[in-house]
Amino acid sequence: MNDKYLQLFILPYAGGSIASFRRLTDLIDKRIDVIPVEYPGRGIRAKEPLCESLSDLLGDAISYCKKRRIESIPYAVFGYSMGTLLGYEMLVRRELSGELKHFFVAAEVAPQTRALELRQEKNPSDEIVLQRAKELGGLNEKLLKNKRFADIYLKPMISDYKHFFEYRFKDDFKKIECNATFFYCEKDTAIYDVQKWEQLISGEFEYYEMGDDHFFINALYEEMASIINDKLTSYLKG
Structure with missing residues (x-):
């Protein structure tokens, strides 16, 4: 007999894995079935080839969630950065x-804004990807010199980031019907661009400014888990 009352699907950022969210997921209420999505080419799926396109990555994430979906209980989705765009496409x-x-949105502007930004840039080289990752606060200089680290972490990150540039927003959408919580860092994603998510979602909205850089989850996972628990436990029965 299933003792869970709600499912939470977690979609990681570019280069992320299940392990990237373990400190957060360990703190989620035990009545919630937490399902972090593992993309191919990392973590428990390290032996699988990386996806060749954003479409493939989205399709894989959808399949991963569908296989684990329990239709008899409600669900929620948490996306972080690139994972938010995948989550949005899955839901819409x-x-x-x-x-x-x-729908929990973390460290990502609304997709219509992101698509415009990406269209104005050329596909980045590996060097540019690494430089931007450093600027976002997602890379340790010492680890960059470690070949094993490069093989395990950098290859998936570079692959994911390049697929990010393939994203195109379709404006013939129907609004997603649910409540939404937004985690953002003003230095990383301006509140003005985050609030544009309200054009795509029909429900109640709450905003939480977090930390000093893109990867605020690393320092503030306890605070984020508390907010997530507060929102999700309000839906639980019994």
Whole structure:
């Protein structure tokens, strides 16, 4: 007999894995079935080839979630940076069956804004990807010199980041019907661009400014887990 009352699907940022969110997921209420998505080419799927396109990455994430979806209980989705765009596309296409309760958006502007920004840039070289990752606060200089680290972490990150530039926003959408919580860092994603998510979602919205850089989850996972628990436990029965 299933003792869970709600499912939470977690979609990581570019280069991220299940391990990237372990400190957060360990703190989620035990009545919630937490399902971090593992993209190919890392973590427990390290032996699988990396996806060749953003479409492949999205399709894989959708398949991963569908296989684990329990239709008899409601669900929520948490996306971080690139994972937020994948989560949005999954939800706007109504890929998962059952009742959607909540969408957690972390470190990402609205997709219509992101698509415009990406269109203005050329596909980046590996060097540019690494430089931007450093600027976002996601890379340790010492680890960059470690070949094993480079093989395990940098290859997936570079691959994901380049796929990010393939994103195109379609404006013939139907609004996602659920409540939404937004985690953002003003230095990374301006509140003005985050608030544009309200054009795409029909529900109640709450905003939480977090930390000093793109990867605020690393320092503030406890605070984020507390907020997530507060939102999701309000939907639980019993």
